Structure formats: structure tokens, C-alpha cells
Amino acid sequence: MSTLRDIGESGFIDRIVALLSASPEVIEGPGDDCAVLRVGDRTLLVTCDLSMENVHFRRGAAAPEDLGWKAAAAGLSDIAAMGGVPQFLLTSVAAPAETDADELEGICRGVVDVAQHCGAVVVGGDVTRSTGGIVLDVMVIGEAPEGRFRLRSGAKPGDMLAVTGWPGRSAAGFEAEERGIDAPTLVRAHYRPEPRIREGRWLCARDDVHAMIDVSDGVVQDAGHLAERSGLGVAMTSASVAADPELAALCAETGRSIQDYVFTGGEAYELAFAIDPATCGKALAAFREEFGLPVVILGEFSDAFNGVLIDGEAPTERGYEHF
Amino acid sequence: MSTLRDIGESGFIDRIVALLSASPEVIEGPGDDCAVLRVGDRTLLVTCDLSMENVHFRRGAAAPEDLGWKAAAAGLSDIAAMGGVPQFLLTSVAAPAETDADELEGICRGVVDVAQHCGAVVVGGDVTRSTGGIVLDVMVIGEAPEGRFRLRSGAKPGDMLAVTGWPGRSAAGFEAEERGIDAPTLVRAHYRPEPRIREGRWLCARDDVHAMIDVSDGVVQDAGHLAERSGLGVAMTSASVAADPELAALCAETGRSIQDYVFTGGEAYELAFAIDPATCGKALAAFREEFGLPVVILGEFSDAFNGVLIDGEAPTERGYEHF
Numbered sequence: 001m002s003t004l005r006d007i008g009e010s011g012f013i014d015r016i017v018a019l020l021s022a023s024p025e026v027i028e029g030p031g032d033d034c035a036v037l038r039v040g041d042r043t044l045l046v047t048c049d050l051s052m053e054n055v056h057f058r059r060g061a062a063a064p065e066d067l068g069w070k071a072a073a074a075g076l077s078d079i080a081a082m083g084g085v086p087q088f089l090l091t092s093v094a095a096p097a098e099t100d101a102d103e104l105e106g107i108c109r110g111v112v113d114v115a116q117h118c119g120a121v122v123v124g125g126d127v128t129r130s131t132g133g134i135v136l137d138v139m140v141i142g143e144a145p146e147g148r149f150r151l152r153s154g155a156k157p158g159d160m161l162a163v164t165g166w167p168g169r170s171a172a173g174f175e176a177e178e179r180g181i182d183a184p185t186l187v188r189a190h191y192r193p194e195p196r197i198r199e200g201r202w203l204c205a206r207d208d209v210h211a212m213i214d215v216s217d218g219v220v221q222d223a224g225h226l227a228e229r230s231g232l233g234v235a236m237t238s239a240s241v242a243a244d245p246e247l248a249a250l251c252a253e254t255g256r257s258i259q260d261y262v263f264t265g266g267e268a269y270e271l272a273f274a275i276d277p278a279t280c281g282k283a284l285a286a287f288r289e290e291f292g293l294p295v296v297i298l299g300e301f302s303d304a305f306n307g308v309l310i311d312g313e314a315p316t317e318r319g320y321e322h323f
Numbered sequence: 324m325s326t327l328r329d330i331g332e333s334g335f336i337d338r339i340v341a342l343l344s345a346s347p348e349v350i351e352g353p354g355d356d357c358a359v360l361r362v363g364d365r366t367l368l369v370t371c372d373l374s375m376e377n378v379h380f381r382r383g384a385a386a387p388e389d390l391g392w393k394a395a396a397a398g399l400s401d402i403a404a405m406g407g408v409p410q411f412l413l414t415s416v417a418a419p420a421e422t423d424a425d426e427l428e429g430i431c432r433g434v435v436d437v438a439q440h441c442g443a444v445v446v447g448g449d450v451t452r453s454t455g456g457i458v459l460d461v462m463v464i465g466e467a468p469e470g471r472f473r474l475r476s477g478a479k480p481g482d483m484l485a486v487t488g489w490p491g492r493s494a495a496g497f498e499a500e501e502r503g504i505d506a507p508t509l510v511r512a513h514y515r516p517e518p519r520i521r522e523g524r525w526l527c528a529r530d531d532v533h534a535m536i537d538v539s540d541g542v543v544q545d546a547g548h549l550a551e552r553s554g555l556g557v558a559m560t561s562a563s564v565a566a567d568p569e570l571a572a573l574c575a576e577t578g579r580s581i582q583d584y585v586f587t588g589g590e591a592y593e594l595a596f597a598i599d600p601a602t603c604g605k606a607l608a609a610f611r612e613e614f615g616l617p618v619v620i621l622g623e624f625s626d627a628f629n630g631v632l633i634d635g636e637a638p639t640e641r642g643y644e645h646f
Contacts, residue, residue: 004427005420009450015428016448019435023444025410035446037411039466042363048462050415050449087348088360092373092415092460097328097646104327105338112342121346123358125339126373127332129646132455137415139371139462143362323420323452 005323031229032152033078033214036144043144045084049074053133061177064103066191068110070267072138074216076118076195077269079142081214082149083204086120086197092137094130104134111138118197150204154211155230155274161223161299162284164199164271167215168258171265172250181253185246193269199291200271208276208283215272218264219298220315223272224308227301230274235309236263236299262298263310264317274301328646354552355475356401356537359467366467368407372397376456384500387426389514391433391459393590397539398463399441399518400592404537405472406527407465409443409520415460417453427457434461441520473527477534478553478597484546484622485607487522487594490538491581494588495573504576508569516592522614523594531599531606538595541587542621543638546595547631550624553597558632559586559622585621586633587640597624 004012017030027043028036034045051057051071059067072089079086091111095104112122120140166189173190176183196214203209211230215222219236227234238259247258275283280297287295308315327335340353350366351359357368374380374394382390395412402409414434418427435445443463489512496513499506519537526532534553538545542559550557561582570581598606603620610618631638 001423001425003421004418004424004452007424012424012427012450015424016431016450019428019432020445021435021439026444026446030447035411035413037446037464039367040363040365042365044362046411046413046447046462046464048413048415048447048449048460050417050451050458050460052417052451052453052458054454055417055452088358088369090358090369090371090462092371094373094375094378094458095327098326100324101327101330101335101338102324104335105342108339109342112344116344121349122343123349123360124353124369124371126371126460127335127339128373128375129327129378130375130455131377132453135373135375135417135458135460137371137373137449137458137460139413141360141369141464 008323028151033081036149043147043149045079045082045142045144045149046139047075047078048137048139051136059134062191064106065110065113068107069114070191070193071136072111072114073193073195073269075138075140076114076197077214079140080196080200081212081271082144083200083212084142084144084149085201086118086140086142088141089115089120089122090139091122091125093125094128094135096130107136118195148204150209150212152211152213152226153229155226155232155301156210157232157301157303158277159210159274159301160277160280160297161234161236161301162273162275162280162295162297163215163219164196164295165293166244167219167268167270168244168247168261168265170267172247172261175254176250181250183246183250186250190267193267195269196271202290203271203273206283208279210274210276212271212273215268215270217266219272220263220308221318223299226272226274227308230301232301232303233305233307233309234299234301238311240296240298242294242296263315331646351474356404359472366470366472368402368405368465368467368472369462370398370401371460371462374459382457385514387429388433388436391430392437393514393516394459395434395437395461396516396518396592398461399437399520400537402463402465403519403523404535404594405467406523406535407467407472408524409441409463409465411464412438412443412445413462414445414448416448417451417458419453430459441518471527473532473535475534475536475549476552478549478555478624479533480555480624480626481600482533482597482624483600483603483620484557484559484624485596485598485603485618485620486538486542487519487618488616489567490542490591490593491567491570491584491588493590495570495584498577499573504573506569506573509573513590516590518592519594525613526594526596529606531602532596533599534597536595538591538593540589542595543586543631544641546622549595549597550631553624555624555626556628556630556632557622557624561634563619563621565617565619586638
């Protein structure tokens with residue numbers, strides 16, 4: 001017998017994908033941030049994200065509203081990663097019968113809040129009893145405007161790897177909270193991540209952005225997914241990681257490097273994308289101007305090797321593993 | 324503090340629904356079997372159903388494929404209940420790291436099988452670790468052909484309450500298995516329920532079918548939902564329950580009546596509907612002819628009272644309670 005731990009998340013997903021059949025209405029099945037579906041003259045993006053108590057979150061550490069926000073942000077970020085516009089959410093909740101109804105309502109309010117923040121609405125769900133902890137599954141249905149969307153595949157040799165915003169802050173916020181270090185900006189990045197909806201649409205509208213993903217399991221893993229799905233490798237340089245004063249203050253206390261948090265920190269919900277080197281300078285300047293948000297080049301895609309290199313070497317730490 | 328047990332499933336749902344905002348694209352929000360959404364020129368039906376180990380199913384008792392089939396049938400049946408055509412499924416799965424990958428693959432194969440059986444495809448999902456038991460959440464996206472669908476509301480005073488197929492068999496199959504009684508047809512009804520997709524479409528296409536629901540928590544509760552949402556009451560007569568030789572054989576062993584299973588037995592996934600008394604005789608004959616399946620009149624809707632009556636009295640047992 002082989003267990004889930006033996007074969008890992010991706011090994012298991014490979015086995016399930018092998019069971020599935022094709023359909024002319026399915027433009028993209030499993031393997032990207034969202035499935036892409038044809039419905040009449042529209043192109044829909046659908047995704048779901050399961051959050052489990054004591055795996056993805058702990059109660060008590062954060063406000064219930066934060067837990068709901070964070071759980072739903074994961075799916076909204078998947079829509080952003082394809083350049084889509086989120087529209088509808090379904091929320092399944094399971095909880096023990098003795099759960100405080102106010103607490104669970106708070107979690108659901110967080111889901112409603114982040115949906116609204118992103119221009120979407122909660123339209124339904126399911127509520128049932130759990131014999132273990134709280135379970136939250138959020139499904140998001142979005143639309144690809146004018147049928148335009150970006151996949152993980154499509155990066156070309158020589159493309160630059162760029163990452164938006166503040167990757168690493170969420171993981172650092174989690175650690176700050178664990179260690180009782182006062183770092184409200186980082187903790188907020190962990191519990192109230194901002195799905196990069198407008199940024200994703202803006203990037204998707206550009207022809208020089210060839211592939212895109214959201215950073216949910218750390219830049220190493222997620223840039224690795226871009227490379228793998230594009231049949232390429234990606235070489236990153238640690239010196240390219242941007243200064244982040246908030247993160248630097250934490251590093252001084254934890255003794256870890258900014259790079260640690262950026263490369264392997266999960267749940268950042270920033271966007272990582274492959275962009276044409278000929279135009280990326282102007283494009284990234286325009287991005288910063290438009291959104292008042294950093295975006296940095298962390299590496300380059302290549303057909304000379306596979307996998308991920310950091311400063312020429314294979315990274316020793318891979319980021320979040322689900323099993 | 325009030326708990327989920329204190330306020331119940333519907334009490335909690337009422338609190339969540341109060342948080343939601345409207346949208347012109349949402350034709351029907353929470354409160355029916357599916358949400359009804361406008362996407363371009365199409366009308367979509369979406370629903371999700373969460374199945375928890377040791378609440379909705381036990382491992383070992385059934386083949387993994389059966390557990391997956393049953394979990395996904397719940398959502399497919401919700402699409403049937405509105406007269407829709409299921410198209411796409413998303414499946415979220417959580418399981419402990421030491422779970423046998425073959426077993427979990429079997430559960431997923433059951434989902435894929437029932438989807439295919441109903442003309443739909445699995446297009447994505449999520450896989451993650453659970454610290455408790457296995458969790459399965461299935462979202463189904465369907466379409467309402469030509470924008471036509473049936474709600475729980477819409478029953479009129481004097482309408483007949485009719486129920487398709489074999490309500491009660493699923494609950495009886497569960498009990499047979501619990502007690503070690505050999506009753507393969509009943510056990511199959513429990514683990515391999517048939518979502519009534521074709522039947523739902525056929526009924527929805529008729530103007531004399533005014534309201535519809537699937538029987539997931541027993542006829543008393545679900546016919547009660549039809550009545551409540553239509554602002555009516557419904558009076559059932561226990562003598563109307565059809566003979567079912569398979570069920571009768573079990574009743575002889577358990578000492579319970581066929582009515583017990585039919586009125587309060589959950590997970591039947593039959594359709595209950597309100598139909599015009601003037602045409603229902605011919606309609607039900609045509610239904611039996613078309614599908615080779617029983618359909619019986621169990622009661623009548625009325626504006627003279629609220630709630631559910633059986634033989635003139637309020638039922639003592641209500642069927643499945645989620646908390």
C-alpha cells in the first residue's frame with residue numbers, strides 16, 4: 001500500500017487526472033489555477049480551495065473574520081492568476097454541533113467581505129456537522145473577459161520571472177505571531193491577503209506576459225510550476241529579492257534571511273509571471289505606476305535545464321508540502 | 324453563547340443569508356436546491372454538498388467507489404431538482420497523510436463515475452491534508468435549458484404532492500447494512516442513488532409542475548420545504564404510500580412500517596413536486612410510461628394551514644437533522 005504521504009499531492013492529482021475524460025466545453029481541465037469552461041459565448045474560470053482547522057488555520061489565533069477572509073482569498077487569487085474577474089462564490093462549512101454560532105458566522109462574514117472586496121458575491125453553500133474541526137471549502141466562479149486568460153504554461157526561453165508585491169510577508173506574519181513578535185503589517189498580510197484581481201487583469205491584457213500563477217506555496221515551488229508547465233527551467237538570483245523594511249525588521253529578530261521568506265514562504269497570494277525581456281522594463285514601470293505596488297524580476301526562464309536554480313544551485317528548501 | 328445545535332442548520336443559514344448582498348446576475352440566491360445565475364445568454368445552476376466521514380459515511384462499510392458516487396449524487400440530484408442538466412463538477416478532498424492512496428482514488432473514481440453517468444465531467448478540485456477523517460465536497464455546475472427551471476416555491480393550493488421512484492429505500496438500505504440484513508437492492512439504493520436528471524427535465528418542461536425539490540432529508544421535511552417556500556401547508560395520507568416489495572421484506576424484519584422509511588428516510592434523491600390536480604392523472608401515467616418508474620401522489624397542498632400533516636396530524640418524527 002502507498003499512502004498520500006508516499007506519493008504526495010501532485011502524485012495523487014496525477015492519478016485522479018488520469019481518470020477524467022475530455023469534453024468540448026472544457027478548455028482547460030485540472031493542472032492550472034482554475035479550470036476554464038465554455039458556457040455559451042462566455043469563458044468561465046472555476047476553482048475551489050479547502051481550508052482545514054489545524055492544517056491551514058488555528059482558531060483563537062485570529063479573528064473568525066480573518067480566517068474566512070484568508071480561506072476565500074485563496075480561490076479569488078486563483079482567478080486573479082488567470083487574469084479573470086471573480087463573480088460568484090459558494091461556501092461549504094462543517095463544524096461541530098457545539099461550535100459557537102457567532103464564531104462560525106464571523107468566519108462566513110470574512111468570506112462575504114473578501115468576496116465583496118473583490119467585486120464578487122456569495123450565492124450559496126452547504127452547512128453540515130463535523131466530528132473533527134472546522135472545514136471551509138470555497139468555490140469561486142469567475143469570468144475571463146473577452147475569453148482572454150493566462151495559463152501556467154506559455155513561458156518562453158529568455159522570459160523574465162517577475163513577482164508582484166510583498167511575497168514572504170504572509171509567512172513572516174505567521175512566524176511573528178507564533179513567536180509573539182509584534183509585526184502588525186506582516187500579520188495582516190497573513191490573515192488579510194489581497195487577491196491581485198486588478199493586477200492580474202492588467203497583466204493578462206498584455207501580450208508580453210506569457211504565463212502566470214499565484215504564489216500560494218512559495219516562489220520556488222510556484223515559479224517551478226510555471227517552468228515545468230512551460231517545459232523550461234528557471235534560474236533565480238537571491239540578490240534580486242527586493243528590500244522590504246517590514247520583513248527586514250523581523251529577520252533581525254528571527255535570524256533568517258529575507259530570501260528564506262520570499263522563496264519558500266506560502267500563502268503570499270502575489271502573482272508570479274513570465275514576461276518578454278524586450279519589454280519588461282517599461283511594463284514593470286507602468287505596473288508600479290498603475291498600482292503603487294512593487295514588482296521585481298527574480299529570475300529568467302531557460303531551455304538549457306529543467307527545474308529551479310537559485311544562484312546556480314538547486315534550492316534545499318522547497319516551500320509548503322501538503323502531505 | 325448559542326451553538327449550532329441550539330439554532331440548527333436552518334437557523335444558521337438564515338444568519339448567513341442576512342449577510343449577503345444582491346446582484347443582477349443572481350436570479351436565485353441561497354434557499355433553493357441550487358443558486359441560479361445569469362452568465363451571458365445562459366442560466367447556470369450551481370450547488371455544493373459536503374460529505375464528512377463518520378457523519379455522512381463510514382469507511383469500510385462500503386466500497387470507496389460507492390462513497391464517492393453517493394457524495395457526488397447529492398449535488399447532481401440538486402441540479403435534477405431544478406430541472407437542469409449537470410455539466411461540470413469540482414471535487415475537494417481532504418484526508419490524513421497516512422490514507423491509502425488506492426482507497427482515496429477509489430472514492431474519486433466514484434465521483435467521476437456518477438458524473439459520467441449523468442452526462443457531466445469532473446474539471447478540477449483541491450486535495451489537502453486532514454487531521455480528522457476524510458472530507459469530500461462536490462460542487463456541481465449545471466445549465467437550465469432555455470433558461471427554464473423549477474423552484475421550491477410556486478406550489479398552489481389544491482396542487483397534488485407527488486414523489487418519484489422509491490423513497491425510503493436508501494434509509495432502509497442503511498439500516499439493513501447496520502443490522503446485517505441481506506437486502507442488496509436497498510443497500511444499492513443507499514450507496515448508488517440515481518440522480519433523477521432526465522425525470523427532472525421532463526417534469527420541469529411541463530407547465531402543470533409548479534414546484535420541485537429532491538428528497539434528501541425525508542419526504543416530511545422536503546415536502547415541508549415545498550409547502551413553506553410556497554406559503555402553504557401540505558396534508559399527506561399514509562395510505563397513499565405505494566407498496567414496495569423490497570422495502571416490505573425489510574419491514575417484516577425490523578418491525579417498522581414502510582411509511583416510516585418513506586416519510587422520514589434521508590438520502591433518497593427522489594423528486595417531490597407540486598402538480599396541478601386537473602392534469603396530474605395523465606401526467607403521472609405519461610411519466611411512468613416514459614421512465615418505467617413509479618410516481619405516487621402522497622398528499623395535497625392547502626392554504627388552510629401551514630406545515631405538514633400526516634393523516635390530519637403533525638408528524639412526530641421529522642427526518643434527518645444536521646446538528
